Amino acid sequence: METIKGRSPRTVQGYYTDLCTFFRFMKLHRHLSAPGLEFSKISIDDIDISFIKTITLSDVYEFLHYVSSDRQNQAKTRARKVSCIRVFFKYLTVNLKLLPENPVENLEIPSIKKSLPKYLTLEHCYELLNAIDGKEKARDYCMITLFLNCGMRLSELVGINLPDIRDNTLLLRGKGNKERIVYLNEACQTAIQEYIKERNQHLASVKPTDKQALFLSSRGTRLCPRQVERIVEKYLKLSGLSGMGYSPHKLRHTAATMMYQHGHVDVRVLQEILGHTNLGTTQIYTHVSNEQIKEATDQNPLAKVKSKK
Numbered sequence: 001m002e003t004i005k006g007r008s009p010r011t012v013q014g015y016y017t018d019l020c021t022f023f024r025f026m027k028l029h030r031h032l033s034a035p036g037l038e039f040s041k042i043s044i045d046d047i048d049i050s051f052i053k054t055i056t057l058s059d060v061y062e063f064l065h066y067v068s069s070d071r072q073n074q075a076k077t078r079a080r081k082v083s084c085i086r087v088f089f090k091y092l093t094v095n096l097k098l099l100p101e102n103p104v105e106n107l108e109i110p111s112i113k114k115s116l117p118k119y120l121t122l123e124h125c126y127e128l129l130n131a132i133d134g135k136e137k138a139r140d141y142c143m144i145t146l147f148l149n150c151g152m153r154l155s156e157l158v159g160i161n162l163p164d165i166r167d168n169t170l171l172l173r174g175k176g177n178k179e180r181i182v183y184l185n186e187a188c189q190t191a192i193q194e195y196i197k198e199r200n201q202h203l204a205s206v207k208p209t210d211k212q213a214l215f216l217s218s219r220g221t222r223l224c225p226r227q228v229e230r231i232v233e234k235y236l237k238l239s240g241l242s243g244m245g246y247s248p249h250k251l252r253h254t255a256a257t258m259m260y261q262h263g264h265v266d267v268r269v270l271q272e273i274l275g276h277t278n279l280g281t282t283q284i285y286t287h288v289s290n291e292q293i294k295e296a297t298d299q300n301p302l303a304k305v306k307s308k309k
Helices: 009-029 057-069 075-095 122-130 137-150 154-158 186-205 225-238 248-261 267-274 284-298
Strands: 169-173 179-183
Touching: 009 057, 009 075, 057 075, 122 137, 122 248, 137 154, 137 186, 137 225, 137 248, 154 225, 154 248, 225 248, 248 267, 248 284, 267 284
Parallel strands: none
Antiparallel strands: 169 179
């Protein structure tokens, strides 16, 4: 997955976890584990190709029922598990030819309910930016400005290196190590320049392995995703926006919504900016606009006026 298909280590780890869960379930399902043993303690070291050959499509459906009822997995999580199992068995059947036929070839992916993305209003964006203060103000303001203007993912933000910044453009590395260029508007360029001035005053404390990282912690190491999440949570709280379901990913939604609604950006251009592989993923932002049109129409004072009988 990582070497040939170019999937990220995080995706590979997710597949690994899903397969472990599946095989532990199979041991439990077939009464091959000690009674009362904690699920995570079930050993799968003895799983071999002979055991895998006995797995049927019905077993997988039992597994999906289990993760839904016992582990409360939502449709999106179950769909990821289905994708993992399908890829795994296809690899064993087609690539390694260890199975005579693929038992999950007809396994369907659970339908995922499409919900409108949650995003900050323009007023909320101003409140969030105005709340940024303190010792790391320049760094934190720069990060949140990039989130709100470029619509980048959390992993893309923490992965930015200094050479990736080229005048008014920024190179991002997205899912599957796919690279794309985003343009930096005036606000982003100014925020980056101000932060780099501050950053360069503390170069002596930067760890050698993180010299190229744009965003650094107070200890001189590259910021990790969880640290950025805490920083965003901090300013959401200071601006009175905590407890509303906002997160760094919601800031990405906000950027996309602002560009589509206020900038009238074409959906295909938006797809390029966000780094979406499928246009369908981007089109959810057009539904946001349609929902607002509906709400505006419903607010018409004549909306509930009916003909007198």
